[in-house]
Amino acid sequence: MPDKDDSLNSERDEGGVPLDSATDTNTGGAEPISIDAGRTKLAAEFDDMKQTLLRRQADFDNYRKRIEKERGEDARRTTGRLIEELIPIIDGFEHALAAHGAKEYENYRRGFELIYKQLVENVTKLGVERIDPVGKQFDPHLHQAMDRLETSDHPDGTIVQVFQPGYLFHGRTLRPAMVRVAVNAAAASNKTAN
Numbered sequence: 001m002p003d004k005d006d007s008l009n010s011e012r013d014e015g016g017v018p019l020d021s022a023t024d025t026n027t028g029g030a031e032p033i034s035i036d037a038g039r040t041k042l043a044a045e046f047d048d049m050k051q052t053l054l055r056r057q058a059d060f061d062n063y064r065k066r067i068e069k070e071r072g073e074d075a076r077r078t079t080g081r082l083i084e085e086l087i088p089i090i091d092g093f094e095h096a097l098a099a100h101g102a103k104e105y106e107n108y109r110r111g112f113e114l115i116y117k118q119l120v121e122n123v124t125k126l127g128v129e130r131i132d133p134v135g136k137q138f139d140p141h142l143h144q145a146m147d148r149l150e151t152s153d154h155p156d157g158t159i160v161q162v163f164q165p166g167y168l169f170h171g172r173t174l175r176p177a178m179v180r181v182a183v184n185a186a187a188a189s190n191k192t193a194n
Contacts, residue, residue, distance in 0.1 A: 076127075076169075076170060079126055079127075079169075080169045080170075080172070080174065083123055083126060083128055083167070083169055083174060084174050084175070086119070086123060087167055087174065087175055089119070090116070090119060090120060090123070091164070093112060093115070093116040093119065094116070096112055097109065097112055097113060097116065126169075127169055127170045128167055128168070128169050128174070129167065129168040129169075130165050130166075130167055131143070131165055131166030131167060131168060131173075131176070131177040132162060132165055132177070133159045133162065133166075133177055133179060134159055134160070134161070134162055135158065135159065136158070136159055137157050137158060137159070138157045138158070138159055138179070138181045141173060141176075142166060142168075142173060142176055142177065143159065143166065143176055143177050143178075143179045143181075144166075144176040144177065144178050144179065145179060145180075145181045146163055146178045146179060146180065147161075147163075147180040147181075148180065148181050148182070148183045149161075149180055149181070149182050149183065150183050150184075150185045151182050151183070151184070151185070152184055152185060153182075154182035154184075155182065155184065156182065156183060156184040157181060157182070157183075158181070158182045159177075159179045159180070159181055159182075160179075160180050160181070160182045161179065161180040162177055162178070162179050162180075163178040163179065163180070164177065164178040165177055166178075
């Protein structure tokens with residue numbers, strides 16, 4: 001019969017089990033395989049979660065970029081609508097400045113010129129370009145033909161007069177320029193003959 005002191009004094013492992021009574025951990029090799037399988041399963045789950053996280057981060061980045069783009073486009077559309085409303089005011093200033101060239105209107109004229117200049121500069125800063133196409137070829141995307149002039153002094157399709165300037169906003173036509181287009185009498189007769 002073992003002595004009580006022997007059982008108390010025997011060496012023990014980290015789990016408190018006496019070393020002489022510990023069982024062999026390599027019985028049949030089943031336990032190490034299950035640890036390796038568990039590690040492999042955990043590694044696969046970790047990789048899966050990592051891939052899911054990366055996809056969600058990419059989706060969020062794409063969402064953020066799309067929202068920023070839409071906000072920019074909304075701001076541009078709103079500014080474009082405002083500028084469309086300001087164009088008739090610019091036209092009014094131009095007509096007023098052209099109509100009053102008399103000496104008695106000189107002080108008023110200078111005031112109007114300063115206001116007009118400020119308005120045009122601020123609208124230009126927002127991305128507006130004035131279409132002033134005299135001498136250029138007619139483009140139906142930028143110009144609206146109001147009249148034609150039969151002449152041999154200018155090439156066929158050349159704009160010879162602008163009735164009302166047009167305006168572009170970031171490449172989009174806000175208002176086409178209203179123009180008179182040269183039509184070569186010889187070219188016109190050749191087209192009708194064919």
